[in-house]
Amino acid sequence: xxxxxxxxxxxxxxxxxxxxxxxxxxxxxxxxxxxxxxxxxxxxxxxxxxxxxxxxxxxxxxxxxxxxxxxxxxxxxxxxxxxxxxxxxxxxxxxxxxxxxxxxxxxxxxxxxxxxxxxxxxxxxxxxxxxxxxxxxxxxxxxxxxxxxxxxxxxxxxxxxxxxxxxxxxxxxxxxxxxxxxxxxxxxxxxxxxxxxxxxxxxxxxxxxxxxxxxxxxxxxxxxxxxxxxxxxxxxxxxxxxxxxxxxxxxxxxxxxxxxxxxxxxxxxxxxxxxxxxxxxxxxxxxxxxxxxxxxxxxxxxxxxxxxxxxxxxxxxxxxxxxxxxxxxxxxxxxxxxxxxxxxxxxxxxxxxxxxxxxxxxxxxxxxxxxxxxxxxxxxxxxxxxxxxxxxxxxxxxxxx
Numbered sequence: 001x002x003x004x005x006x007x008x009x010x011x012x013x014x015x016x017x018x019x020x021x022x023x024x025x026x027x028x029x030x031x032x033x034x035x036x037x038x039x040x041x042x043x044x045x046x047x048x049x050x051x052x053x054x055x056x057x058x059x060x061x062x063x064x065x066x067x068x069x070x071x072x073x074x075x076x077x078x079x080x081x082x083x084x085x086x087x088x089x090x091x092x093x094x095x096x097x098x099x100x101x102x103x104x105x106x107x108x109x110x111x112x113x114x115x116x117x118x119x120x121x122x123x124x125x126x127x128x129x130x131x132x133x134x135x136x137x138x139x140x141x142x143x144x145x146x147x148x149x150x151x152x153x154x155x156x157x158x159x160x161x162x163x164x165x166x167x168x169x170x171x172x173x174x175x176x177x178x179x180x181x182x183x184x185x186x187x188x189x190x191x192x193x194x195x196x197x198x199x200x201x202x203x204x205x206x207x208x209x210x211x212x213x214x215x216x217x218x219x220x221x222x223x224x225x226x227x228x229x230x231x232x233x234x235x236x237x238x239x240x241x242x243x244x245x246x247x248x249x250x251x252x253x254x255x256x257x258x259x260x261x262x263x264x265x266x267x268x269x270x271x272x273x274x275x276x277x278x279x280x281x282x283x284x285x286x287x288x289x290x291x292x293x294x295x296x297x298x299x300x301x302x303x304x305x306x307x308x309x310x311x312x313x314x315x316x317x318x319x320x321x322x323x324x325x326x327x328x329x330x331x332x333x334x335x336x337x338x339x340x341x342x343x344x345x346x347x348x349x350x351x352x353x354x355x356x357x358x359x360x361x362x363x364x365x366x367x368x369x370x371x372x373x374x375x376x377x378x379x380x381x382x383x384x385x386x387x388x389x390x391x392x393x394x395x396x397x398x399x400x401x
Contacts, residue, residue, distance in 0.1 A: 058122040059134030061145055066090065066100060066136055073102065085141075089148065097148040098133060103141045113218035114142050120194060120217045128182035130205060130215040150208050155201035158266050169309035171210060172267040173318070173347055178212035179204060180340035183260060186214075187253045187336055192222045195230065195251055199259035200240045200273070201266050221251070228252060239273025239285060244330045254330035257339065261325025265289045268319060270303035286326045293323055314346045 069090030070077045080087035085103045092098060103110060114135075121132035136143040154175065157167050167175070179199075186194040197219045205213040221230045229252040234245065240262045242255035262273050265285055271278075273285045282288030292301045298319050299307060306315060321342055327333050334342075 058118060058132070059145075061134050061136040061143070063136055063139045065092065066139075066143060066145070068093070069098065070100060099146045099148045101144040101146070103143070111142070114144070116220065117144065117217045120220050120222060123192075124186070124189075124194070126182055126185050128178045128212050128214060129186070130213045149205050149213065151206040151210065153202050154204035154206060154212065154263070154266075157206065158201060158270055159272055165210070166305065167210075167267075169306050172306065173314075173343065175204070175206075175210070175212045176264055176267055176318075177340060177343045177347060179214060179260060179263065180336055180343055182212070182214045183256055184336040184340050187256070192224060193227075193253065195221045195223065195253060196256050196259075197221060197251060198236060198240075199256055199263060200237050201263050204263065237273075242330065243328055252330055253335070254333045257325050257333045257336060258330070260336065260339065261322050261333075262286055264318065264322040264325065268303065268306055268315070268322065269301050270306075271301070290323060290326060293319065311349075314349070317346055318343070 067073065069092050070088045073088055077088040077090060078086055079089045079099070085101050088100045088102065090098050090100050103114065118132065118135055121130070130149075131147045133145045133147055135145060156162065157165075183196065183199070186196060194217075196214065196217065198216060199214070203214065203216045205215050207213060219235050221232070223230055229250040231249050232251055234241075234249055236242075236245070236259075240259040242251075242258040244258075245251050245255045262285060265271070266273065269285070269289065271285050271288070274283060275285070276283065278288055282291060289301070292298060298316070302310075302315065321334070321339060324332070324334055325339065
């Protein structure tokens with residue numbers, strides 16, 4: 001009798017173990033489906049299958065391969081932290097290095113930004129726009145997967161002490177041209193234009209060749225080419241926000257031009273967009289710069305390397321262009337295509353310039369060559385993951401239209 005009971009026990013244990021594993025597997029599948037739905041998977045599938053959006057090559061990664069790529073999201077793999085999430089460095093099975101942005105929380109607003117960034121970036125193929133590889137929705141919080149970029153943000157190279165490479169005048173001009181070219185492309189691509197809505201130096205990444213990459217499309221908007229503006233809740237970052245947009249709630253392509261103007265002034269002066277060390281009337285960099293221009297003090301406020309390396313005539317042209325971008329009346333600002341052409345005209349005079357204007361496809365090209373692959377950054381993710389300096393104003397804060 002004892003032997004019979006022992007035999008039953010021996011048979012029962014493996015059966016119980018198999019049953020347990022089966023139940024656990026089914027539970028995981030059910031949980032993944034729950035997360036997929038909660039993280040906007042159904043909405044994303046609708047967007048990705050929409051012929052209107054013309055989305056291409058967006059991969060849905062599974063959680064298992066991303067856990068393996070990051071050693072189960074080890075703390076040692078963290079390369080950036082911020083208000084919106086944590087960014088990890090990972091390596092896929094084929095050896096490709098990736099950056100994975102893991103959202104902190106999932107609410108309606110952050111989910112909309114998440115889906116919006118996927119849809120927009122999936123349609124863009126330009127070498128000066130950060131490349132999204134895909135996403136994962138079957139985890140508790142959604143994940144965005146980017147191609148990895150080894151260098152940081154433009155902000156770091158302009159404003160922080162850097163023992164490595166310093167941005168020369170030629171590099172600053174080249175970076176400005178690349179940002180302008182990317183924005184011109186976004187504003188005039190195919191049947192839908194894209195307004196970035198948060199251009200700033202922390203959202204410009206630099207790759208291993210110090211090539212500019214426009215990043216962070218969470219608040220971007222797609223509009224029809226014949227549509228002149230979008231009326232939205234005011235969102236943006238102090239120091240970069242178009243005053244006209246702030247007053248009316250109407251965002252136009254010229255609002256991106258204003259923000260670019262601030263970045264251009266950062267490149268010229270090395271000054272931060274907002275600073276308490278400047279006088280009260282000059283706390284805003286745009287106001288400080290325009291006041292200095294009007295008082296004929298441009299060369300007093302330039303960054304040392306710009307003053308020493310730049311041709312005086314070229315510097316004045318760039319400064320006047322920046323001033324035009326910062327015009328309070330949006331209609332008086334140039335388009336990004338015009339900005340890009342004027343900046344490139346300066347670079348063409350430099351025999352050491354290595355960028356080919358035709359290669360940039362700034363104005364005429366509607367489709368970018370597949371070789372224009374782009375990436376995402378290391379330290380840069382600290383800024384991208386965070387939106388602490390950004391503002392969101394209630395719709396009641398601007399005039400009814």
